[in-house]
């Protein structure tokens with residue numbers, strides 16, 4: 001099994017006791033070419049868009065109230 005750190009480009013056959021990079025301590029390690037730490041799932045981006053849309057609507061209503 002080989003490991004590849006994505007933070008400091010460490011390559012080697014062992015990690016520290018926590019399974020992190022022994023060179024820089026990062027958990028962002030590739031194991032045998034596969035990502036050990038999965039990137040966060042994408043659906044959150046949709047939630048963020050929804051929250052921003054609601055804020056825009058709220059700001060629009062507030063501006064409308066202030067103008068009228």
Ligand SMILES: [Zn+2]
Nearest residue numbers: 005008021024
């Ligand atoms: Zn590292």
